[in-house]
C-alpha cells in the first residue's frame with residue numbers, strides 16, 4: 001500500500017499541475033468516443049497502449065473480457081454498456097483480449113468449481129468460445145490452442161455485444177462500430193479482427209485488405 005500512497009503524492013505534486021486544464025475540463029463532464037472492454041489482467045493498461053488521456057476511454061474490465069448476453073447476468077455489464085451507448089453516445093466499442101490470458105487458460109482447463117464457484121459460473125459466458133475451440137480446433141494444443149481461444153473469445157464476446165438492445169440499435173443506424181482486438185503483452189503489438197479476411201491482423205495506420213473469407217485462424221503467435 002505504501003507504494004500506492006507514494007504514487008498518489010507523486011501524481012499530485014509532479015503530474016497534476018502540468019495537466020490541470022484537462023482535469024478542470026473533465027470535472028464538468030465526459031464525452032468519451034470509445035467503450036473499451038478488456039480483461040482485468042494487471043499487465044494491460046488501455047490508456048498506455050492506445051496513448052489516450054483521461055476522458056477518452058470509457059472502460060469496462062472483468063476476468064476474460066466477457067460480455068454476458070443481454071438478460072443473462074445480474075452484473076453491471078449490461079448497465080455499463082447501456083450507459084456508454086445511450087447515455088454517453090460512444091461511437092466505437094472495442095473488445096480487447098490479450099496474450100497469456102489466465103481466464104482463457106481457465107476456460108480450457110477449469111479450476112475446481114468448489115474452490116472457485118463464482119469464477120466457474122462467470123466463465124459460462126464464454127461457453128460458446130470453449131465449444132467452438134473444442135469442435136473446430138481439436139488438432140491444436142499448448143500455446144497455439146490458448147492463442148486460438150483468446151481470438152475466438154473476442155469474436156464470441158462481440159456476438160454477445162450484439163444482443164444488447166442499445167448496441168443492436170446503434171449498429172442498425174450505423175452510429176456504432178464494433179472492433180475485436182488482441183494485445184500481445186511481450187511485444188506491445190495489437191492485432192485487430194479483419195472481417196474481410198477472417199483473420200486478426202497487426203493494426204497499423206493503413207490496414208491491408210484481403211478477401212479470403214473462411215474464418216480458420218492461423219496459429220498466430222499472439
Ligand code: ZN
Pocket residue numbers: 039040041063064065098100101102103104
Ligand atoms: Zn486475461
